Amino acid sequence: MAAPPAPPAGGPDADAPGMHMQRDDRGPGMHRGPGPLKELDLTREQRQQIDRLMREQMHERREITQSYLEKMPAADQKAMRDEIEAKRSKTDSEVRALLKPDQQKQFDEIKKKEDERRAEWAEFKAWKAAKTAKAQ
Structure with a gap:
């Protein structure tokens, strides 16, 4: 039995349309700039935690979208x-x-x-x- 192809680096969402991320302190969806959180003077740890939450939310939104998409005709x-x-x-x-x-x-x-x-x-x-x- 052939081995499965490896998923691409960055996981499934990293290259989904509209899901491109910059690889710096900004999280997904924040690639236009630091946004409203820039005024909060966040620590690195806070930014990392917020980035994690934003990635999770992006993933959850994608799952919801996918579940509705799968119900659509081909x-x-x-x-x-x-x-x-x-x-x-x-x-x-x-x-x-x-x-x-x-x-x-x-x-x-x-x-x-x-x-x-x-x-x-x-x-x-x-x-x-x-x-x-x-x-x-």
């Missing part, structure tokens, strides 16, 4: 995913256009890695679904 699921992907791609193009040439090259490398992780995750999910279907 055609509607595909349409929704395609629309999200189109918007993500458009935003990526707009962001890239704002960058200097050296930044564009780095941005392209980052996007390539994200696409690879996304493909690995899709492969893992397909393997898991097949395994679950086989067990039933």
